[in-house]
Amino acid sequence: MKKDIILAGVGGQGILSIATVIGEAAMAEGWNIKQAEVHGMSQRGGDVQSNLRLSTEPIASDLIAKGGADIIISLEPMEALRYLDYLKKDGWVVTSNVPFVNIPNYPDMEELNKHLAALPNCVSLDVEQLAKGAGAPQQAANMVLLGAAIPMLDIEFEKIEAGIRRIFARKGEEVIEKNLAAVRAGYDNSIKK
Amino acid sequence: MKRLLLGDEAIAQAAIDAGLSGVYAYPGTPSTEITEFIQLREEKRGEAADKIFCRWATNEKTAMEGALGMSYMGKRALVCMKHVGMNVAADPFVNSAMTGVNGGLVVVAADDPSMHSSQNEQDSRFYGKFAMMPIFEPSSQQEAYDMTRAAFELSERVKLPVLMRVTTRMAHSRAVVTLTDEPRKQNDISRPEDVRHWILLPAFAKKRYVELLAQQDDLQKAAVESKYNFYRKGTTPERGVICTGIAYNYYMENVANHEERSVLKVSQYPLPVALIEKMVEDGAKEILVMEEGQPVVEEMVRAIVPSTVEVKGRLTGDLNRVGELTPDSVRKALGMEALENLAADDIVVARPPALCQGCGHRDMYKALNEVAAEYENPRIFGDIGCYTLGALPPFQALHACVEMGASITMAKGASDAGQFPAFAVIGDSTFTHSGITGLLDCVNSNANVVVIISDNLTTGMTGGQNSAGTGKLEDICRGVGVHPDHVRVVVPLPKNMEEIKNILREEIEYKGVSVVIPRRECIQTAKRHAKARAAAAKKE
Numbered sequence: 258m259k260k261d262i263i264l265a266g267v268g269g270q271g272i273l274s275i276a277t278v279i280g281e282a283a284m285a286e287g288w289n290i291k292q293a294e295v296h297g298m299s300q301r302g303g304d305v306q307s308n309l310r311l312s313t314e315p316i317a318s319d320l321i322a323k324g325g326a327d328i329i330i331s332l333e334p335m336e337a338l339r340y341l342d343y344l345k346k347d348g349w350v351v352t353s354n355v356p357f358v359n360i361p362n363y364p365d366m367e368e369l370n371k372h373l374a375a376l377p378n379c380v381s382l383d384v385e386q387l388a389k390g391a392g393a394p395q396q397a398a399n400m401v402l403l404g405a406a407i408p409m410l411d412i413e414f415e416k417i418e419a420g421i422r423r424i425f426a427r428k429g430e431e432v433i434e435k436n437l438a439a440v441r442a443g444y445d446n447s448i449k450k
Numbered sequence: 451m452k453r454l455l456l457g458d459e460a461i462a463q464a465a466i467d468a469g470l471s472g473v474y475a476y477p478g479t480p481s482t483e484i485t486e487f488i489q490l491r492e493e494k495r496g497e498a499a500d501k502i503f504c505r506w507a508t509n510e511k512t513a514m515e516g517a518l519g520m521s522y523m524g525k526r527a528l529v530c531m532k533h534v535g536m537n538v539a540a541d542p543f544v545n546s547a548m549t550g551v552n553g554g555l556v557v558v559a560a561d562d563p564s565m566h567s568s569q570n571e572q573d574s575r576f577y578g579k580f581a582m583m584p585i586f587e588p589s590s591q592q593e594a595y596d597m598t599r600a601a602f603e604l605s606e607r608v609k610l611p612v613l614m615r616v617t618t619r620m621a622h623s624r625a626v627v628t629l630t631d632e633p634r635k636q637n638d639i640s641r642p643e644d645v646r647h648w649i650l651l652p653a654f655a656k657k658r659y660v661e662l663l664a665q666q667d668d669l670q671k672a673a674v675e676s677k678y679n680f681y682r683k684g685t686t687p688e689r690g691v692i693c694t695g696i697a698y699n700y701y702m703e704n705v706a707n708h709e710e711r712s713v714l715k716v717s718q719y720p721l722p723v724a725l726i727e728k729m730v731e732d733g734a735k736e737i738l739v740m741e742e743g744q745p746v747v748e749e750m751v752r753a754i755v756p757s758t759v760e761v762k763g764r765l766t767g768d769l770n771r772v773g774e775l776t777p778d779s780v781r782k783a784l785g786m787e788a789l790e791n792l793a794a795d796d797i798v799v800a801r802p803p804a805l806c807q808g809c810g811h812r813d814m815y816k817a818l819n820e821v822a823a824e825y826e827n828p829r830i831f832g833d834i835g836c837y838t839l840g841a842l843p844p845f846q847a848l849h850a851c852v853e854m855g856a857s858i859t860m861a862k863g864a865s866d867a868g869q870f871p872a873f874a875v876i877g878d879s880t881f882t883h884s885g886i887t888g889l890l891d892c893v894n895s896n897a898n899v900v901v902i903i904s905d906n907l908t909t910g911m912t913g914g915q916n917s918a919g920t921g922k923l924e925d926i927c928r929g930v931g932v933h934p935d936h937v938r939v940v941v942p943l944p945k946n947m948e949e950i951k952n953i954l955r956e957e958i959e960y961k962g963v964s965v966v967i968p969r970r971e972c973i974q975t976a977k978r979h980a981k982a983r984a985a986a987a988k989k990e
Contacts, residue, residue, distance in 0.1 A: 267801065284454055284626065293623040294456075295566065296479055296913075301836065303803035318703035319623035319696065322777035324791030335798055342794040359804065364797050372797050 258288065260410060261321045262309040263340045266332035267357045268302050271399040275330060276309050278403060281420035282412050283311045293319040302359055304336055330406045332399060333357045334369055334381065350376050351406040351447070353384040353398065380405050380447050387442045397439035404443025414444060451629045457620040460591045460627050461530075461558060462487035464598035469634040471525035471553070472503035474513035476883065477912035478532030479567040480621035481560035485530055486915075500636050506909075508918040509854070509883040510535035514542040514557070521555040521611075522648065524640030526602055533561040533574050534853065538884070540577065546611050547581040548650055548658055552642050554602035555611040560621045563743050563774040567911075569834070569853065571772070573743035578613035578719065582662055584669050585613045585719040586678070587695035591625040593717060597678060599630070604672065608665060617742045619774065620696050666720065674724045678717035681725045683732050686710045690734035691784075692726070694747055697740035700780040711738075721747060726754050738783060739763035742775055802842055810970035811837040813942035814875075814904050815845040817950040817968075821958070822847075822873065829869050833857035833885075835877035836910040836972075848875070855884025862888065862897045871958045874901045879909040882919035886926060892963045893931035900957050900964045903927075904942075906972035914975040927965045936960055942968035 262279070266272040276292055283290050293308040308321045323342050328349045331337030337352035344350070352373065356366060373381050382405055384398040393400070400421075407414055418437060425433045455463060462484045465473065475485040489504045503520070507513035510531040517527035531539060536559050543557060559574035578585035586601050588594040594616065601612040646654045673679060684690070690712040693701045698715045705711075712729050716722065729737065737759060739748040748763040755761065762768040768783045769775065781788065805812050814837075822828035832838055832848035833856065841848040850860055857874035858881075865872040876885050881903050892899055903923055909915040919926060927937045936957060940950045950968065957964035971979075 268803065280454055280624070284452075289626065290454060291623060291625050292454075293619055296483075296622050301803035301806065301839065301911075302801075304801040316625075317699040317706075318777045319619045319625075319699065320777055322703070322781065322789055324789030325777070336801075338795040339798045341792045344792045346790050346792060348792070360799065360801055362799050364799065369797060372795055376792075 258411065259312040259314065260310070260328070261326045262311070262410070263321060263326045263329045263343055264307040264309060264331070265329060265336040265340055266305055267336060267359070268305045270332040270357070271396065272305060272307055272332055275399050275403045276307050278400075278417060278420050278424060279309060279311070279410065279412070281424055282416045285416065285420065288313055289316050291316045291319050304339060306340060328406060328409050330402060332384070332402060334373060335364060338369075338372060347377065349378040349380070349409045351380045351402065351409065353402055354381045355383060355385050382443070382446055384443065387446060388439050391438040391442035393435040393439040393442075397436055400436050400439035401443035404440035404445075405447040407440075407444050408447055408449055451631070452626050453629060454624050455591060455595075455627045456483055456622060456624050457588075457591045457594045457616055458483035458560070458622070459487045460595040461598045461614065461616070463627070463629060464595045465526075465528045465556070465602070466491065466502065467630050467633040468554070468599045468602040469526050469636045470502055470528055471636050472517065472520045473528045473530065474507050474517040474520075475530040476507050476510050476513055476535060477909050477915045478535050478560070479912055480562060480618045481530045481532045481535075481558060482912045482915070483621070484528075484558060506916055506918065510539035511542060514539040514546070517555060517557075518542060518546050518549070518551075521551045521553040522642060523553065525553040525637050526555070527553060528556050528558065530558040531560070532568065533559055533572050534568060534570065535559070536572075536574050536577050538854065543577060544581045545650060547583050547662060548655060549648050550609040550658075551605055551611055552609075552640065553637050554605040556598060556601045556605060556614055557611055558614045558616065561615060561617045561743055563617055566618055571743065573746055574613065574615045575719065575743065575746045578615065579746070581613075582666060583610055583613050584608065584672065585615055587615045587717050587719070588620065588678070589695050589698045589715065589717055591620070591623070591627050593678060594620060595627045595629065597717065600678075608668065608672070610665070615695070617696065617774065670720050670723065673718045673720050673722040676718040676722070679715060679722050679725060681714045681728055682712065684710050684712040687712045687733040688735045690714070690729045690737045692716060692729075692737060692739045692747060692751060694741040697742055697775055697780070700775055700777050701740060701784075703777050704781045704784055704786060716747065721750050721754075723754055726751060730755050730759060734759060736760045736762065738768060740769060740775060740780060740783070803839060804842065805836060805839050806973055808973045809836070810906055810942040810968060810972075811840065811904050813944060813947070813950070814902065814968040815840045815847050817942070817947055817954060818873065818875070818902065819845060819847050821951050821954040822871070824955075825871055825958070828871050828873065829861070829864055830873040830875060831857040831861040831864065833874070833876040833880050835880050836906075837875060837877055837904050840875065854880050855888055858885050858888035858899070858901055859891060861899045861901070862892045862895070865897045865899050866895070870898060872899045874899060876901065876903055877910070878903055878905040878907065878919050878923060879917040881923070882917070882926070886930060889927065889932065889963070889965070890930045896962050898961050900954065900966060903965060903967045905967050905969040907969070908972045908975045910972045910974065914972060914978065923967055932963050932965050936962065936964040937967070938965070939967045939969055942970050
């Protein structure tokens with residue numbers, strides 16, 4: 258088993274929470290993990306990314322090579338495309354289609370959607386609406402996205418579920434259930450592999 | 451026990467497990483998490499007999515000196531900073547090799563090649579070499595853990611500080627780390643027997659320098675024998691690679707199971723000369739040097755190997771001269787084909803960082819820009835922090851930004867040269883870090899400057915650490931001699947815009963040193979505090 262994942266978004270959106278849950282599930286499996294994060298200046302509303310690498314074999318590099326990523330998971334549609342040259346030819350893009358517009362020259366949304374639709378393997382969904390529909394707060398949109406990526410991660414849904422239970426254990430049953438509902442909503446609206 | 455830790459956290463945990471008594475640091479990306487990890491642990495632990503001192507220092511120089519004092523008392527101390535912090539701490543750092551240590555002393559410098567969050571790419575290994583100290587450069591989070599513990603041992607054995615050099619991808623990358631089952635207790639107090647080491651009068655220092663030079667052979671031997679350095683002869687030994695720190699990972703990522711070259715992995719310095727000579731003896735005709743940062747080792751290797759051996763690396767263009775290494779740049783240098791990938795999409799535009807919506811710095815810049823525009827040729831000297839982003843659109847307010855504290859002294863120098871109006875914009879934490887002495891210079895020559903201390907009550911850019919001057923800024927300014935009538939405090943909110951602008955106008959027209967302090971809490975820490983208050987209220 259080896260999965261190289263690029264998590265993308267805008268500073269403050271919560272990409273690292275996705276990494277934490279996947280990391281927790283992977284660690285319970287006894288897999289090796291490397292996760293390179295970006296801290297500091299770019300967290301102030303700039304583009305952020307994290308390289309998450311999982312493998313049953315030892316992992317050397319903290320960074321993923323261009324053409325090495327199996328999947329890009331992005332909380333923002335333009336950010337999903339920023340790292341396209343890191344994706345394998347048959348890799349997946351799983352992204353939120355809700356734009357985060359904090360720059361004056363943000364591309365035309367229709368054009369952006371066309372680019373996403375032209376990708377060989379892409380799941381694009383409104384994570385905020387799905388979170389709402391599942392009765393979860395907007396902050397759980399990242400969990401919806403995580404749910405949508407589960408089929409491409411080769412980690413069973415139950416293992417992600419168990420990871421969320423452990424991570425949110427201290428926050429009480431209500432928080433756990435809302436996060437699980439969000440993950441389930443993403444999973445149900447993704448493509449089954 | 452196994453834990454998923456950032457490289458920074460692995461260093462912190464190792465220091466704790468090595469019997470640390472104090473960590474001394476000023477926040478700076480990518481080093482901040484080391485101290486925060488220890489602070490969080492101490493906060494959770496509450497009062498303890500073996501409490502670790504972990505309060506933020508005012509700057510890197512005071513941090514280094516505090517740690518040296520703790521080491522003097524026989525206790526183990528850790529100093530952490532970002533690479534440019536080494537410039538601030540350089541005086542005590544270099545001289546700490548002259549005094550030597552009593553308790554183990556480890557100095558962590560976190561370099562930031564590619565300038566993710568910094569103004570330059572300086573390589574801290576130069577400082578270690580310059581001071582003639584051992585340098586450790588781990589290649590994995592596990593090594594960061596193991597080597598930090600080893601660094602304290604080595605420091606106490608050779609009686610010198612050890613410089614631990616990491617870079618962004620080591621500091622800010624997580625991996626599973628196996629921890630020791632047997633954490634070490636803290637040292638007892640033991641004062642140095644011979645204080646002459648610690649008094650760097652010329653008469654004593656001359657002797658001490660000879661001793662330091664004589665120690666270098668022992669340090670070289672330690673590096674050659676270090677288990678963190680190793681040499682493997684390849685199947686094509688005429689080609690060799692030398693990898694330092696995390697460059698080794700990029701090499702291994704690419705060659706995996708089909709390694710042919712001879713390889714020398716270096717994580718402990720001084721550079722192990724005998725291992726490089728072995729590579730040449732085994733037939734190396736070409737050596738590729740891969741290192742994160744500047745070509746420190748590449749230059750040294752050129753001086754070690756015969757001129758018939760071709761040395762390649764960043765200086766020859768085989769690797770990128772600027773920026774961090776990547777699996778891709780290393781792959782190219784090894785002469786391997788790039789992986790098949792999708793093409794980049796040109797619809798993507800840059801998304802630069804920006805001041806948060808609702809941030810007080812925004813209101814400060816709005817007022818300042820409007821008032822400055824009333825003058826023919828205003829100059830605004832900026833400083834290091836979130837508010838450096840005022841240089842970018844929409845404000846584009848700054849005319850200079852160099853290093854911590856330079857806003858005040860450069861505004862003064864410009865004023866001395868005839869500039870009017872001359873403004874300095876500096877944050878509260880940066881002001882106490884390096885601005886106070888500059889303000890005293892201004893007062894002593896009655897410089898015609900307007901110093902704006904944009905006070906958000908925290909060290910914002912690094913994530914909201916306590917700021918040394920909170921609650922003290924007016925006293926400090928008056929204390930160094932700024933006239934009390936010209937220390938003005940305002941609340942940076944849109945509703946106060948006219949008042950702020952009028953105060954700025956008055957202070958520009960005052961012929962002397964003015965300090966204007968726009969004060970409003972950072973909205974990030976304000977949100978965090980509101981959340982904590984709500985949680986506490988819920989509990990009750």
